[in-house]
Amino acid sequence: MCGIAGLIWKGGVTSDIGSEMTQMLQALKHRGPDSTGFALYGKAEEGVLVLRFKVAEQEEMKTGFDIHRLVIERKAAVDTRLEEMGADVTAREDATEYAFRYHFKFGGDLKRLIDFIEDLDGVEILSVGTALELIKDLGDATVVANQYGLNGFVGTHAIGHTRMATESDVDIRSAHPYWAYPFNDVSVVHNGQLTNYWTMRRDLERRGHRFMSNCDSELIAVYIADRIDRGDELEGAMRRTIDVIDGVFTYLVATGNQLGMAKDVMGAKPMVLYESDEFVGLASEEVAIRSIFPREIDTWDPYQGEVKVWAA
Amino acid sequence: MGSVTTSHDMGLHEEQLAGRTQQMYFSATAEENFTYPWSYEVDYANSAEFDAADLSISEINLKIRELMKSGHGSITVLNPRAKHSLGVGILNRLNLTFEGSLGYFGCGLIDGPNVHITGRVGWSCAENMMAGTVVIEKNAGSLFGAAIRGGDLVCRGQAGARVGIDQKGGTIIVGDSVGAFTGFMMQRGRMIILGDAGDNLGDSMYDGTIYVAGKIASLGVDCVETELTDLDKKYLKGKLELYAMQAPNGIDSMVKLTSGKQLWNYDNLEPTEKKLVL
Numbered sequence: 001m002c003g004i005a006g007l008i009w010k011g012g013v014t015s016d017i018g019s020e021m022t023q024m025l026q027a028l029k030h031r032g033p034d035s036t037g038f039a040l041y042g043k044a045e046e047g048v049l050v051l052r053f054k055v056a057e058q059e060e061m062k063t064g065f066d067i068h069r070l071v072i073e074r075k076a077a078v079d080t081r082l083e084e085m086g087a088d089v090t091a092r093e094d095a096t097e098y099a100f101r102y103h104f105k106f107g108g109d110l111k112r113l114i115d116f117i118e119d120l121d122g123v124e125i126l127s128v129g130t131a132l133e134l135i136k137d138l139g140d141a142t143v144v145a146n147q148y149g150l151n152g153f154v155g156t157h158a159i160g161h162t163r164m165a166t167e168s169d170v171d172i173r174s175a176h177p178y179w180a181y182p183f184n185d186v187s188v189v190h191n192g193q194l195t196n197y198w199t200m201r202r203d204l205e206r207r208g209h210r211f212m213s214n215c216d217s218e219l220i221a222v223y224i225a226d227r228i229d230r231g232d233e234l235e236g237a238m239r240r241t242i243d244v245i246d247g248v249f250t251y252l253v254a255t256g257n258q259l260g261m262a263k264d265v266m267g268a269k270p271m272v273l274y275e276s277d278e279f280v281g282l283a284s285e286e287v288a289i290r291s292i293f294p295r296e297i298d299t300w301d302p303y304q305g306e307v308k309v310w311a312a
Numbered sequence: 313m314g315s316v317t318t319s320h321d322m323g324l325h326e327e328q329l330a331g332r333t334q335q336m337y338f339s340a341t342a343e344e345n346f347t348y349p350w351s352y353e354v355d356y357a358n359s360a361e362f363d364a365a366d367l368s369i370s371e372i373n374l375k376i377r378e379l380m381k382s383g384h385g386s387i388t389v390l391n392p393r394a395k396h397s398l399g400v401g402i403l404n405r406l407n408l409t410f411e412g413s414l415g416y417f418g419c420g421l422i423d424g425p426n427v428h429i430t431g432r433v434g435w436s437c438a439e440n441m442m443a444g445t446v447v448i449e450k451n452a453g454s455l456f457g458a459a460i461r462g463g464d465l466v467c468r469g470q471a472g473a474r475v476g477i478d479q480k481g482g483t484i485i486v487g488d489s490v491g492a493f494t495g496f497m498m499q500r501g502r503m504i505i506l507g508d509a510g511d512n513l514g515d516s517m518y519d520g521t522i523y524v525a526g527k528i529a530s531l532g533v534d535c536v537e538t539e540l541t542d543l544d545k546k547y548l549k550g551k552l553e554l555y556a557m558q559a560p561n562g563i564d565s566m567v568k569l570t571s572g573k574q575l576w577n578y579d580n581l582e583p584t585e586k587k588l589v590l
Binding site for chain 2 (some may be wrong): 303
């Protein structure tokens with residue numbers, strides 16, 4: 001089933017999007033209790049990149065015998081490789097024992113740096129960007145938000161996901177949102193099932209794209225990244241997905257300054273939209289939007305095959 | 313052994329199959345009383361209202377039951393805040409008002425009440441409604457009036473995809489446009505759409521009638537346009553006046569759609585079956 005939500009403050013307005021997205025996703029908990037993910041768009045300092053990565057799965061931390069030592073070793077290996085590539089790490093934060101948040105400056109080839117770090121066993125980069133921070137873990141929205149200290153995160157827009165695992169495992173790797181590797185600041189959340197996943201995945205893999213999980217939703221992120229790389233605008237890339245991707249889907253995609261939504265031609269998965277002069281809110285159910293706007297608001301369902309994009 | 317009364321003796325077998333149809337007819341006489349024996353005696357003049365903001369879904373629905381039990385015939389629910397499954401399973405006469413919006417499955421499985429919703433409704437509103445009226449002032453989600461069997465279901469705004477899927481009776485009126493697959497597998501009843509209709513309108517409909525005032529993106533399989541008769545116009549005029557609604561270009565310019573009945577194969581035998589018979 002899965003629940004997805006998105007919000008964007010227009011005209012450069014910033015707000016406590018960490019708390020807002022937590023409330024929206026908590027209201028959608030009944031649509032998927034397995035894991036919760038956030039893609040929050042804040043503002044880092046000029047020229048500074050934010051790196052979110054993890055070196056183990058939550059499940060491993062509970063059952064593994066050697067994992068606590070491995071976590072320390074893997075983190076040290078990441079530090080070494082960052083230094084080797086000439087990245088200047090300005091800040092290090094431990095979000096949890098196995099997930100970290102770094103600020104760094106880097107002038108070289110970002111894709112090479114990312115590939116070099118992910119080459120390490122057990123290390124997965126969740127996101128790299130000037131604005132995007134991607135946080136995902138097992139548990140409901142409140143649990144994850146408290147674990148990672150998301151309340152008070154100030155930014156312009158966010159997307160989020162509550163997952164009911166149907167196509168792949170319950171772990172952080174298969175949780176949404178997906179980062180459109182290796183592009184700065186692009187992330188995707190999806191509700192539905194894609195039926196031509198393997199055909200399209202093989203096609204994209206032949207062109208050199210990497211897939212981190214076996215979750216069908218990752219395909220949307222990789223496909224959009226591929227199209228942007230080949231010169232498409234976000235909206236154009238999204239319109240292509242309507243024709244090319246087969247299956248049922250409603251998905252949200254965010255970039256450094258945009259938020260977009262697309263719905264398949266059957267209109268099989270829900271999406272409720274609220275738009276005012278200063279704010280746009282989207283969610284699988286209206287209760288999520290009401291969790292931050294308890295007053296009476298006018299909402300509607302976008303139609304099948306619709307693509308919409310808003311700017312911050 | 314005592315005497316056995318068969319259903320034939322009781323006169324229950326007046327229905328008959330007529331021509332190429334599976335539609336069953338029976339003569340429900342006007343004197344028959346169809347109210348439920350356990351229904352509450354309510355007085356419309358006796359009104360009550362309560363705030364649903366801090367109540368759970370079951371608490372709200374139980375509160376409505378309690379108020380009906382104590383004879384309240386007019387109930388207003390404040391701040392429903394788009395919660396799901398509100399006002400479901402009411403098998404009673406009642407004036408029910410929601411001051412706000414409902415989530416999914418609102419007013420499903422109802423038989424009798426007159427419901428007024430000042431906000432919007434989510435997916436599957438008034439699913440399997442048997443009788444009564446539901447009037448929504450704003451928009452409706454997909455699957456609006458899925459499988460309804462009777463009563464009037466009115467949305468003054470726009471509705472999502474698959475409006476009146478599997479409709480088996482009653483009337484659905486939408487004031488603005490509707491999405492794809494509206495009237496999918498419709499079996500009986502009438503649908504009035506005053507805005508535009510999405511792709512595959514009336515796909516695989518068995519029977520029933522769809523009236524559209526706006527543009528139609530495309531017709532589904534076996535959905536055909538037919539003549540708008542004087543009787544249709546009279547019906548449309550009456551229904552729309554009842555809810556103070558208007559066809560944007562007048563009733564005369566509306567389009568009437570029904571089933572082409574090309575997919576009806578009820579009486580035909582499969583090739584293998586034919587071999588056995590012949």
